[in-house]
Amino acid sequence: MNPSFLMELFEGELNIQAFLQESQRLRLIFQTGAPVMPAGQIVQMFCEGSFVVNKYTWYRVNQNTSTAMNINSNFLTLFVTTKDSGEYKCSGYYNGTLSNSNTLNLTVVERLSNVWVSSTPKDLVSMEGQSVTLYCQAISHPPAVLWSWIRLDEQGGRQEVGIGRELTLSMASESGHYICQAYSNFLALMQQQQSPSHTVYIVYFPMTGSVYAGVAGLVLVLLAGVLLPLLLLWLWRQQAKERAGQKTLATTSAPAKGFTGPAKAPKGRSQAQAGDEGEVYMNCGETNQAYSDLCPAYMTRDDTYATLG
Known part of the structure; x- marks a missing residue:
């Protein structure tokens, strides 16, 4: 028998076996959703095969380790959050043989929520020269967002007047209707939101x-x-x-304890002179004594003191 013919026959058998093994392999696909999804959406994965599987097992692959999920179904449905990002695969038994599927990578991006406009100050009308700052608000958004401001004119036209989450106005000519736009194309997932219009009135007040x-x-x-x-x-x-x-x-002018009143006028002075208000006269018998409080114990006679004690 020709050796080349034997070689071709052997290779053909290997190809048939590989085909049979591949046909018995499970295949994991996205039934609903995509590899990159915003948070809050439904993702459904389908584990399909050309044979009847006795029991399904789902795995979440994280850092080269697989965590089994208690789901015996060929469907996996997730209401995704950012924590659901990762790789997934399924497996099943066919005639006692375990068959594993391919892996699917799922990335969940923070959802761009509805946006609205707030202002500081919150007054409906402001005077020219006073700054009015508009803020574009959003509860949640992905890492990379382009914020822009659009001014609407009376004819419905649109004019882009600023970029960023804040817009400051101060002139009367800047009065009008403003909307904020948020746009994201993170990981090829496009998200876009537009706020309701916010009206700003800035009044010109001439200083005559x-x-x-x-x-x-x-x-x-x-x-x-x-x-x-x-x-x-x-x-x-x-x-x-x-x-x-x-x-x-x-308090300091009150009489000292033991002193009954003003001293009597000395002899030789009239009663009128002695009775002058605020005047007190005294005789000093010994001039070599230092002045101190009048002590009644040293009186030699009326109105006369031998010693100032």
Whole structure:
């Protein structure tokens, strides 16, 4: 027999075996969803094969380790979050032989939520010269987002006026309707949102001479409202200090203990002179003694003290 013919026959048998093995291999596909999905969506994987599987087992592959999932079905349905990102595969038994599927990689991206516009200050009308800042708000969004601002005119036209999550306005000519747009194309997953329109009114207020006078008067009124209470408080404190000083003076002017009243006028002086208010006369018998409080124990006679003790 020709050796080449034998070789071709052997290779043919190997190909047939490989085909049979491949036909008995399970295949994992996305029934609903795609390899990259936004959070909050439904993803359904289907484990299909050309043979009847007695029992299915699903695995989640993470860092070269497989974690079995308690699901005996050829379908796996997930309401995905970012924690569901990873690789998945399924397996099943056919005639006592375990057959494994290919792996599917699933990446879940944070969903771009609805966006809206807020402002600071929140007043509906602002004066020209005062800054009004608009903010584009979103509860959730993927890592890379392009934020832009669109101004709508009265005819329905659209004009892009800014990029970024904030837009600051200060001129009366900038009054109008504004919307915020958010766009993302992260990992080839396109997401886009547009906010409702937000109206901004900025009023022009000319500063004429009379207006300046009015503003100056308003400033004076405000200053008076601040300074007048401070002035009244200062006057009250001054009066309190004066009352405290008078009280202290009255206390120090009280007669000493054991002293019954003003001394009698010395001989040779009239009663009227001795009775002058606030005047006290005394005789000093010994001039070499230092002055001290008058001590009644050293009186030699009326109105005369030998020693100042």
